[in-house]
Amino acid sequence: MKNPRDGQSADTRERILDVAERLFMEHGYEGASMRQITGEASVNLAAVNYHFGSKEALLQAVFRRRLACLNEERLRVLDRLEAEAKGRPLKPSQIVDAFFGTMLRMAQDEDCGGQIFLRLLGRTMTEPAEFIRTFLAQEYRTVLERYKAALFKALPDVPHAEIVWRFHFMLGATSYAIAGTDALRLVTDWEIEEEDAVDRLDRLLPRLMSFLLGGLRAPLPEFGVGKK
Amino acid sequence: MKNPRDGQSADTRERILDVAERLFMEHGYEGASMRQITGEASVNLAAVNYHFGSKEALLQAVFRRRLACLNEERLRVLDRLEAEAKGRPLKPSQIVDAFFGTMLRMAQDEDCGGQIFLRLLGRTMTEPAEFIRTFLAQEYRTVLERYKAALFKALPDVPHAEIVWRFHFMLGATSYAIAGTDALRLVTDWEIEEEDAVDRLDRLLPRLMSFLLGGLRAPLPEFGVGKK
DNA sequence: GTAGCATTCAAACGAACGTATGAATAGCTC
DNA sequence: GAGCTATTCATACGTTCGTTTGAATGCTAC
Incomplete structure (x- = not known):
């Protein structure tokens, strides 16, 4: 060997x-x-x-093992959707599901990481250490470019800056949702305890998708004209 | 002395x-x-x-100095809104603005913390250390109870569990938005550079409000009936 | 069986950590 | 100005950190 x-x-x-x-x-x-x-x-x-x-390299190995799998799948799904669309823009819901849905469904597949990695991923995007963010940015670069382009095409009337911001908001909402079933305790204390853990993850995806799509398709903000 | x-x-x-x-x-x-x-x-x-x-006590002091100011203001605003409403439910947009808008506007007021604390707050909600989350949960308890109650009343047709989830999503989107003008680089690289830093914060609030309200008022999710 | 290699192991390294101590300093009251 | 208290300071303590080292171990091939 x-x-x-x-x-x-x-x-x-x-x-x-x-x-x-x-x-x-x-x-x-x-x-x-x-x-x-x-x-x-x-x-x-x-x-x-x-x-x-080194410890740094260990962290990167932890991420690479799962992220490769996840992001390749994300690209495959987007490829397939765009092929089926034959040049026409995709529906926002398709794009959002391809990006976030793929991730959450991956959590059900233990070969590809499971919930533990998903929660790690959610937490890590706000990790303060510089090398972590640089590393993640690099790992995500291709996927994000592709999905941003798809969203630009799907929402031709929305300024690109707004789409990028809303993508960012969606990432935040999702990270939180998966990072903290703990952090959720901050906001709930008991409210949701009746659902067992399995149901919770099953139902998280539709819940999240509704919220994300509602946010993505919300009316554009009006910036106060009197300001400055 | x-x-x-x-x-x-x-x-x-x-x-x-x-x-x-x-x-x-x-x-x-x-x-x-x-x-x-x-x-x-x-x-x-x-x-x-x-x-x-101790170092733990220092962190708590850092947070208390700003959070007291912020959360008292949040309660004051909610009190005033509810007094004006004379028992009628508030509009969701009023509640969301009272909670998140108050926070972002606080960032403009240097006496009350400024942007640095705001970004610290965004980052810290996902900090892994146990004592931090317990401390924050305690500091936020009263405010969250009041705002949850207001949302329940404002959206009588929406199950409480859904509201709690969407509150959680909103917290996540907001934390991300403010924690990372850095993390945004992960998704943007350049897209938004044309706006200077001042404009960015001015425009963040309307952008965020549109997104949050769109998500909060989105159609309720349909859980797959075939599942389990 | 022995040479070569990948792997495991116990032990130690120097650096950095949070904290504690006791002496020095400054400001106030009387 | 003596006495008291609040604060600052240099220094050291005991741990724990990530990393390194060199010897031991097991495996494969000849």
Whole structure:
């Protein structure tokens, strides 16, 4: 086995990635220590540096493992939709579902990450560490360009700046929704407890889609003309 | 001067709070070190523990200083609106503006925090540290109860669970919008550069309000009946 | 069986962390 | 100006951090 990514080490690598994914989600990048990660993964402390090189590289590996899968699927779905449309603009609902729906449906597929990664993703987009944001921006670049273009085409009467802002709002609403079933406790305390966890995720998608589409298609804002 | 909060120490306290506010925003709670904070504030390392007791207490002091101001204003505005309505339900747009608009307008008032605190607030709601979320939930409890109740009354046909979810979505969209003029770079790269920073904040409120209201008033989701 | 390689392991490194201590300094009252 | 208190300061403490090292281990191939 010449390739270090094969063989018996695969167990170790995967176990580290799984635990790191969960602990980064629970405690953040700085809050999750190497000793905690290697401890819960039952591997030696030095294993991370051996297999990945550094803590930064570990985080990137955690993300790449899932994001590759997710963003390729997003591009495939958009390709297919645009092929079917034969040059005509897509419906906004199709685009929003292709982007956000694909992500939430991915959470049901344990091979592709599951809920843990989804919550990690939601949390991480606001992580303060510089290298994380740069890394994510880079990983997302292609997908975002394509989806932005699709939205521009689907909403020809809406200024591009407005679409970008609303895309941003949609990202925020979604990140929050998935990052914090915890943070939701801040706003609910009990209100939703009756639904079990499975139902909650099943129903999150339609709920979110309604909200996002309502926001995306809302009347354009009127900037106060008297100002400045 | 018997009270440690008066006298010449006020300078030190305030300087620490100002710097801590900014550094917590830039690097997060764990990422901002005491030495960095005291260094940039030009005070002794021990000053924080003398004036506040601990790093946790410092963070709470940073938030309390601004949140008190913000949430009291939110309650005042809601009180006034409800008094004027004389028992009739408020309009959703009034409630959303009273909650989110008050916050964004506060950012223009430098006495009450300014943009730095606003961005800190946006970032912090997803901070992983347990004590932070507990603290914030506690600080927000009263205000959220009041606003939820107002929304329930304003939208009598919408199930409470849906309103709570949409409140959550609105919080997420707003946090993102203000947390990251940085994170926006992830989605824009250049698209919005033509607007200077002042205009951007002026125009954020109408943009956000349109989006939030569109989402809040969107048609209710239909949960797939075939599912489970 | 031994050479070569990938992997694991225990142990240690230096740096940075939050916190604590006790002496020095400044401002006020009497 | 003596005495008191509030504040500042330099310094050190004990931990924990991410990373490194060099020896041990297991596997494969010849």
